[in-house]
Amino acid sequence: MLSPNASRDPELRSAPAPDGVPADTSAPQGRPERPLGPRAPPGLEEALSALGLEGEREYAGDIFAEVMVCGTLPRRALPRTVTPEMRALVVDWLVQVHEYLGLAGDTLYLAVHLLDAYLRAGRVRLHRLQLLGVACLFVACKMEECVLPEPASLCLLGAGSFSRAELLRAERRILSRLDFRLHHPGPLLCLGLLAALARSSPQVMLLATYFLELSLLEAEAAGWEPGRRAAAALSLAQRMLDGTGSGPKPALYSPAELGQLEPCMVRAALRGPAPGRAAIFLKYARPQRQGTSLAAARLLRRPQPGPP
Template identity: 85%
Template sequence: MPASRPEGPGRPERPPGLEEALGALGLEGVREYAGDIFAEAMVCHALPGRALPRTVTPEMRALVVDWLVQVHEYLGLAGDTLHLAVHLLDSYLRAGRARLHRLQLLGMACLFLACKMEECVLPEPASLCLLSAGSFSRAQLLRAERRILSRLDFRLHHPGALLCLGLLSALARSRPQVKLLATYFLELSLLEAEAAGWEPSRRAAAALSLANRVLDGAGSRPQPVLYSSAELDPLEQCMVRGALRGPAPGLAAIFLKYARPQRQGTSLAAARLLRGLQPGPP
């Protein structure tokens, strides 16, 4: 799917050190295409500004995304798979009507399609149906998959925000702690319907900028600077709200996932540090 130019920056200039950044991401074999890869990722368009269908509220969407995070973690899938699944869900919802009682089925079908794009080993459709506690059958899952493909005209390729974050953090030579915290902020933004209306590169830049500010102080900004502070501020505030919300009922999966020792208790540390940055009462 060709990427259209976003409203923020134009086609970004090739930053110095791009080939080395691709090497750090394990992409040494594609260095000759470094400029094209960077441009493709950084100018990938946002979703159309159309609102969600009237039958689906942002709260209902967030509940489905939270459930998808749980399924994704249980299956041990790649991070890009989760981001692509949520992108497909938002694309479908903004392209037409959706039945409320089929929202869980739609989310699982989007995850199944994302697996076909990103994973080497696919989960069995029957296994996905079992994870839904029998809410739908294998035949219903495959029919939903066909509906999604038809509505999206088979446009499944999407250089997502996680790729942009990897490129930007490699270019900035960010510490592992900064990248992990930025990844947490970026995943939190999946719960917010408003964040789907921003370009992936802007979401990634906001997550990395916020992580740098939290860990290294207010004056730190990663390079290259693709967006101004004013352009990133609405997204950063969205991520801060999500991090301070904690394990809210029905929206706890990402917080609990990043609270585990395997992820260094990142969500707990982020909430503590962000509270320390909040202005106190006058």
């Protein structure tokens, strides 16, 4: 299994604790770099029912605001010791570990979110990057999974590059630096809600999930709101499979708001199984996922209609 170099040096070092995501996301006017979130659209209660939340109709608006109108990470660059390529290498390895352990989809998105939050908190030693990634996955498992992987198993998957004691020490440091702010409605949940609102077909949903997972490899995607990232993946998949204007679509985001996101996902899909970024492509090339990555590459090489 591909993994970054790692050695047994002192524990992770970091700068002071990050600002984190503010608890109050209802006042975006104080954060000019973040656009206002969308309002609850018609058909929201029915969409929640399609997701198995039919008992939550009374709180439909609150659920939508919590999931879709979610704060982003502070817009800071990666530490100078970590390049986007190094970050992508760690995320690619986490995708392999996540699939090998059979973890829930939300666990992967939360792990990458915690990794990005920690990287934007301060300095990280390059040879500790793999340890940081697996520690973020371990914390995410405690938030999302019913059965936790054993720390010893995670150490074995790391090819012995860190010990159990180092893993637990890294976990404590993550919790401290992030001030225990671990809750994050991920883009996968947003995608499910948007797909239910748009009544998307299973094929569109599968392709959108592929595009959304590809965005995990891109460092710039950490600065995108989860709802907007999910909307870009769904819009791109809908346009590729069904054509412009087919099927009901909730107008939550304008084409301009999705304009930066879709090209990033297209570039990642056309890159194919590049070294250090192959796990997601190979994962979605399997028959269990209907060869989605192969089909996406073929479709993207054809002339596509523009956004409405």
